[in-house]
Amino acid sequence: MTGKASPDVQKAALDLLRAGTVIPAHPLALTAARELDERRQRALTRYYLDAGSGGLAVGVHTTQFAIREVGLYDRVLSLAAETAAAWTDRQLAMVAGLAGPTAQAVAEAKVAVSLGYNAGLLSLAALKGQSEDQLIAHCEAVAAEIPLIGFYLQSAVGGLHLDANFWARFAAIPNVVAIKVAPFNRYKTIDVVRGIVAAGAENKVTLYTGNDDHIVLDLVTPFTVMRDGQPVTMRFKGGLLGHWSVWTKGAVEIFNRCREEAGKGAVSDALLGLDARVTDCNSAFFDVANNFHGCIAGCHEILRRQGLLEGIWCLDPAEGLSPGQAEELTRVSRLHADLADDAFVRANLERWLA
Numbered sequence: 001m002t003g004k005a006s007p008d009v010q011k012a013a014l015d016l017l018r019a020g021t022v023i024p025a026h027p028l029a030l031t032a033a034r035e036l037d038e039r040r041q042r043a044l045t046r047y048y049l050d051a052g053s054g055g056l057a058v059g060v061h062t063t064q065f066a067i068r069e070v071g072l073y074d075r076v077l078s079l080a081a082e083t084a085a086a087w088t089d090r091q092l093a094m095v096a097g098l099a100g101p102t103a104q105a106v107a108e109a110k111v112a113v114s115l116g117y118n119a120g121l122l123s124l125a126a127l128k129g130q131s132e133d134q135l136i137a138h139c140e141a142v143a144a145e146i147p148l149i150g151f152y153l154q155s156a157v158g159g160l161h162l163d164a165n166f167w168a169r170f171a172a173i174p175n176v177v178a179i180k181v182a183p184f185n186r187y188k189t190i191d192v193v194r195g196i197v198a199a200g201a202e203n204k205v206t207l208y209t210g211n212d213d214h215i216v217l218d219l220v221t222p223f224t225v226m227r228d229g230q231p232v233t234m235r236f237k238g239g240l241l242g243h244w245s246v247w248t249k250g251a252v253e254i255f256n257r258c259r260e261e262a263g264k265g266a267v268s269d270a271l272l273g274l275d276a277r278v279t280d281c282n283s284a285f286f287d288v289a290n291n292f293h294g295c296i297a298g299c300h301e302i303l304r305r306q307g308l309l310e311g312i313w314c315l316d317p318a319e320g321l322s323p324g325q326a327e328e329l330t331r332v333s334r335l336h337a338d339l340a341d342d343a344f345v346r347a348n349l350e351r352w353l354a
Contacts (some may be wrong), residue, residue, distance in 0.1 A: 002081040002116040009091075013055075013118035014147060014177060017093040018206045020237025021054025022255050024244040025062035026080060027299060028072075030313040036072055038079060040309055043352040045083040047286035047308060048245075051341065052252035056095030057081055059108070060121055061157065062242040062296060065099055066315040074111055081115045095149060095240065098241060099123040102138045109145035119177060120146040121240065125158040135162075135280035137168050143175040149208070149240070156292050159183065167195025171205045180240045182210025183220075193223045197232045198206055207236045212243040212282045216275035220267045235262065242295065243282050246302040249341035254278070273308070281336050284328035294322040301329055306345045308352075323334075 005013065006352055026048070029040035048056060058080045059073055067073050082345055084092055086135075098105045098114030098120040109120050127135055142148060150170050153159030159182075170176060181192045189211060196205050209218035224233040244251040254274065261267045285302065287294030297320045300312035312320065333340060 002078070002085050004298040005114055005116045005118060010118055012091045013093045016054055017119060017178060018237075020206065020208075020259070021093060022052065022244060022248075022252050023055040023057050023095060023208070023240040024048050024053055024245055024248055024251075025056045025060045025240065025242040025246050026056050027062050027296070027303065027309075028064050028067065028076065028315070029309055030311070030315070032311060032313060034313050034315060034317070036075065037310065039353060041079055042083045043308055043349075044303070046087050046352040047345065047348070048248055049084060049088050049090070050094075050352070051248035051344070053099075053244075053248060054086060055095060057095040057097065057121060057240050059097035060122070061097070061153070062294065062299065063097060063244055064126075064315050065097075065123075068099065068104075070315060073108065077112060077115050077117065078305065081117065085116070089098055091318070093118055095119050095121050096146075097121050097123065098142060100126050100148075102141050104109065105138070105142045106145055109142050110337045118147065120147050121149045121151050123153060124149050124160055124162075125153060128160060132166055135166065136173075137282055139170055139176075140173055143173050147175050147177045148173065149177060150212070152179065152181050152183045152188065154182055154184040156184070157295070161188075162191075164191040164194040164198065167192045168198040171201035175305070176205055178206040178208050180208045180210040181236070182212070184211055184213050186214075188224065189218075190225065193234050194225050196234065197225050197227050197337060202234050203231055206238070207234055208238045208240045210240055211237045212286060213279050214257050214275065215239060215241065215278050215282075216258060216271065217242065219255065220262045220271065242299060243278075243285060245282075245299050246285060247340045249344045250339045254339075261307050277336055277339065281332045281339065284325065284332040287325050289324065289328070290322035294320065294325045297321050298329060301326065302333070304345065305333075306342060307346065307349050
């Protein structure tokens with residue numbers, strides 16, 4: 001079992017996180033009996049690392065929040081950490097999903113730290129109805145245990161409405177290192193930037209896109225807001241995305257292209273046009289036509305077709321593909337085959353499954 005990260009490793013991981021990288025949200029591999037398939041769970045971890053990911057997010061929405069209810073949280077986090085440590089010597093940014101009321105989230109943070117995770121992605125979905133003061137107190141309690149990544153989760157899958165004032169207060173918490181911005185809403189995305197800038201935290205808090213509906217544009221757009229009559233610009237430096245749990249090698253290539261062109265200050269029409277194509281893929285992966293009902297199963301189905309997963313089973317038997325979703329997955333796989341990494345997976349699958 002892995003242990004707590006050393007101070008040097010922890011610093012290097014946070015430096016990587018702040019610089020920006022590709023962090024796929026790690027799915028859960030299950031057998032037909034809906035039990036953990038450790039062999040394929042390890043294979044997924046190996047796939048993401050060989051595809052060039054800079055880290056992994058485990059225990060998050062894509063991993064299925066229900067792992068907590070069935071007692072798999074510790075095991076799934078441990079398995080990913082152990083597999084990653086044995087598979088690569090590269091510095092990674094390991095992110096643990098944290099959820100539930102304060103006592104639960106704090107306990108999960110302690111587990112994550114003990115397993116060598118470098119930061120925690122904090123879901124506030126369980127705190128609906130609480131005041132802003134209560135939400136901030138909750139965040140402060142968890143940040144006392146682990147460097148914190150905020151999470152603006154879209155409302156369609158349980159996220160709260162969090163305004164710019166909340167994000168200003170959140171960004172001011174000392175141990176906050178990043179925010180995953182995933183409301184799937186441009187107005188709310190800008191609210192996060194406004195909050196960080198209002199707190200004077202633009203050089204402390206790193207923006208990660210979780211807007212799977214606008215990945216490319218988030219990564220190439222300068223977000224400028226005003227403070228005291230002066231413009232302040234922030235950029236998304238990385239992504240922490242469920243969408244990147246599939247076709248990950250292609251995602252890394254797109255990310256590197258976005259970083260290169262944005263860094264030059266001259267983004268090509270070809271790259272800007274790619275945003276619509278990636279979003280079209282996401283519409284099928286995430287089952288937009290059915291209000292995201294099949295968002296996890298859709299990613300599972302792509303991985304199943306590639307041979308990484310045996311089936312698309314979720315812990316909740318009611319979760320699966322929606323009517324017409326399989327056909328949509330076939331459509332985007334055909335039209336956007338150049339964005340996929342099927343050949344890469346075929347060439348390495350046997351090694352990952354060994």
